[in-house]
Amino acid sequence: MTAEAPSPRRGRPPGTTARALELIALQLFTEQGFDETTIEQIGTAAGVSRRTFFRYYDSKAAVLWDDFEGEVERLRAAFARVPYDVPLMDAIREVVVGVNRYRAEDVPELRTRMRLISSVPALQASAAPHYDRWERAVGDFAAARLAQPADSLYPLTISRTTLAACRAAFDHWLARGDEDLTSYLDLALRALITGFSDMLTTG
Amino acid sequence: MTAEAPSPRRGRPPGTTARALELIALQLFTEQGFDETTIEQIGTAAGVSRRTFFRYYDSKAAVLWDDFEGEVERLRAAFARVPYDVPLMDAIREVVVGVNRYRAEDVPELRTRMRLISSVPALQASAAPHYDRWERAVGDFAAARLAQPADSLYPLTISRTTLAACRAAFDHWLARGDEDLTSYLDLALRALITGFSDMLTTG
């Protein structure tokens, strides 16, 4: 997972890379649709068999979630660095917004990936376990701060609503991409923290 | 959907009912697991072929969501009856809590159904389109109140976080079923509306 030791390179060398499969799949999905793309096609384009694809990814949809899992790790790492004097909800907002700052060169791929996820039913369905791990990262932090078990009502509610606000920001960013993603995230999370009280007058 | 007219009963009579298939599936799922139950088994138990099952339900998981779709309709109907002077977030809380009052006799089935949905990955994945319609019901109401398009950031955020809070209440109710479901729903939604400000002191 971290740095690769200078492994003595035993055995048959891999015929492709997870990243290569991801890029090929991403292109085929956008070109001809997710459901219309078979794993056979992805494998062929990568010069590898269908069976080998499933050795790199557990499912056809998993290709789209590789980067997301990395974000979950960054999320946990960022929470671990938050000072104790930062209020709970402010800490969550700052961490979540901070983790979701992307380099300009990475934005196009992020956009096509998120557009696929939010438009293809089969991909929306595949989101559940990944969202769950994301929520768990937030929930563990909230539970520790509140000195409550992670499955208590408040940590659960905080983590779930936080993700919900972020998804709203993402979807709005996809629909009207005139603004920066982080602005929308910050807006949505601030609305969440204030209990949607400000928008009733400024709305 | 409503009352059935005294239809002249043309054609071959149905060999089963959607409700019958639902009950049989629910029992088999709890007894031997969702993934371990084939549609062939459900059909056989109902005295009907595999193909016929798919004429009643679009997928194996759809059986668990029939009642939920009814709740979405009740949700929309309840929103339509809310007076204009009730504040937005209060209206949402009251409507959502009100719609989720179940008769004591219906609670056991609700419990097993929700337990299945929250524990089986394949069923969690199947939730997406139904959650989407539920959110849309809330979002349309919020959008109308805020005089904004339904895909604006705030209506989106409100509807998504509302469902998120409800799901937290449901899951906590499943894990620790000592209290009433509506109490948890009310607690979670009040926490959402206050921006989680009260729990920081009351812990």
Add this chain to the structure above:
DNA sequence: TTGTTTTCGTCACTTGGTGACATTAACATT
């Protein structure tokens, strides 16, 4: 040259889901 190791390819199989088409069982008509 002979192992050892790692990855890959082939094959067989189950299951979910779909389309096409014949078939059954009711009622209506003549």
Add this chain to the structure above:
DNA sequence: AATGTTAATGTCACCAAGTGACGAAAACAA
């Protein structure tokens, strides 16, 4: 009583996702 119409079912064929088993290829080491 025979025939037609209608609605639901059954059968069949098919595709694609995913999985397990097992042998083969490709590297390096001894």
